[in-house]
Amino acid sequence: MTEPVAGFSKFSKEEKIQWLSNLYLNNDSEAVKVLKQYWNEDEKLQQLHDEFTENTISNFYLPFGLAPNFLINGNLLAIPMAIEESSVIAAASKAAKFWGSRGGFKATVLNTKKVGQVHFIYNGDFRKFESFFKELKPRLLDAVKPITKNMEKRGGGVLEIELKDKTAALENYYQLHCNFDTRDSMGANFINSCLEKFAEMLQNEAQNYADFTAEEKDIEILMSILSNYVPECLVRAEVSCPLDELSDSPELDGQEFADKFLRAIRIAEIEKYRAVTHNKGIMNGVDAVVLATGNDFRAVEAGIHAYASKDGQYTSLTHASVENEIFKFWIEIPLALGTVGGLTSLHPLVKLALQILQKPSAEDLMKIVAVAGLAQNFGAVKSLITTGIQQGHMKMHLMNILNQQQATPQEKETIIDYFRKNTVSHNSVIDQLEKLRQQ
Structure with a gap:
């Protein structure tokens, strides 16, 4: 059994890798080579990446791709x-191309309200605390003026501070529930910073409040932190078209396509086992854009999945209807995003992604991300009710299988040509590759 390492964060990158190699990689020179081959040759750029987080030993790359032909509110974008x-x-x-010829995507930001809370314990008469809070509230807002000054110039700031009694759930537990508008910043x-100032004021002013007993003056601050559940920071995206324009399948007319599609969506609305996978498909689109634009996909995931459960049961984030011969498909999700601050001005590819999107505001980016999620979900459900999900997915996965088997360029070309007309599965690709190699 090895001893815990002391001062690891102070090791150089080379020292960290050497320590890792000695203890966990059996001094595997190839493993060390893999770590180092992902270092950027530009030392300044590599240092920038090293400083994004702690104890960096290499870079972990993801493909950075483009989905073209997204017509959103009349503007054509590549995402x-x-x-x-x-x-x-x-x-x-494919979904973008499909809807581009049917009027495109419409997207609207419904609200941009974000949430933070001061959680505290108070042992005393709640009516006295209500009177105290009523007097304190204007002073709380004044206390954060140095923090909110620039945000207010951009039209944001603190929107509201509410006192909430949560003692029915936990003894002596209360909170300041605060709403914010952070404009183009994610705003964490x-x-x-505002919440911590509120907490400091709350404790200090309670000590001087004449109506409090000694015990009531002793307020215990548990924590001051933003919430990633932002049910009022909402965006809606939708598509619609007449039924007779809906289907591009020779097997289904528009009405038949709509019937199958609506039933598929309804299943995701009522069956949580399906809803989780259904929403995961939505997040394929959402997370990919959130990552590319330097936003926090973990916060987005947590908030969106909580929103999917807001009525007491986990359910679909997308919905569909047919009224007056018009098919409509839409999504409404909470998205707390930013286009300034954080990685947006540091990571070169993030800056490029925002440039590709024509330097969007936070509200513009909310619309784009919601559209990406809706498009991804439409494509997935459309495949499920027509050809099945595996036909397209496995053809796209074919290259991964070939790379796993270290296929040569000539082998790849032959195998890809073969599977243009044949069903792809992992075993069938391996079999075909073995036959080719035996020849």
């Missing part, structure tokens, strides 16, 4: 996506 999964970009691009640091 950058960072994702390793086969067929995601292809499916999104801004929100947390």
Whole structure:
């Protein structure tokens, strides 16, 4: 058994790799070579990447691709996506082309309200605390003026501070529930700085409040932190067309396509086992754009999946209807995104992604991300109710299988040509490759 390492963060990158190689890689020179081959030759760029996080030993690359032909609110965009999964970009691009000839995507930001909370323990009469809070609230807003000054110039700031009694769930537990508008910034640091100032004021002012007993003055701050659940930071994206324009399948007319599609969506609305996979497909599109634009996909995932459960049961994030011979398909999701701050001004590919998207505002990016999720979901459901999901997915996965088997360029060309007319499976690709090599 090895001893815990001391001062690891102070090791140089070479020292970290040597320590790793000695203890966990059996001094495998090839493993060390793999780590180093992903270092950037530009030392300044590599240092930038090293400083994004802690204890960096290499870079982990994801493919950076483009899904073209997205007509969104009348503007034609190519959407950058960072994702390793086969067929995601292809499916999104196919859906974009399909809807581009049917009026494109419409997207609207419904609200941009974000949330943060001060969680605290108070042992005393809640009515007295309500009176205290009513007097304190204007002073709380004044106390954060140095923090909010620049944000207010851009039209954002603190929107509201509410006192919430949560003692029914946890003894003596209360919170300041605060709403913010952070404009084009994701706003995590801004929100947390405001919350910590609120917490400091809350404790200090309670000590001087005459109506409190000694015990009531002793407020315990548990934590001050933003929430990634932002059910009022909402964006809606939708597509629609007449039924007679809906199907591009020779086997199904528009009405038949719509019937199957609506039933598939309804299953995702009522059956959580299906809903999770259904929504995962949506997140294929959402996360890929969130990553490419330097935003926090983990926060987005947590918030969106919580939103999918907001009515007490996990359900589909997309919905569909047919009214007056018009098919409509839409998504409504919470998205707390930023186009300034964080990696947006540091990571070269993030800056490029935002340039490709024509330097969007945070609201513009919300629309684009929601559209990407809707397009991805349409492509997936369309495949499921027509050809099946595996036909397209496995053809896109074919190159991964060939690379795993270290196929030569000539072998790849022959195998790809063979599977243009044959069903792809892992075993069938291996069999065909072995036959080719025996010849």
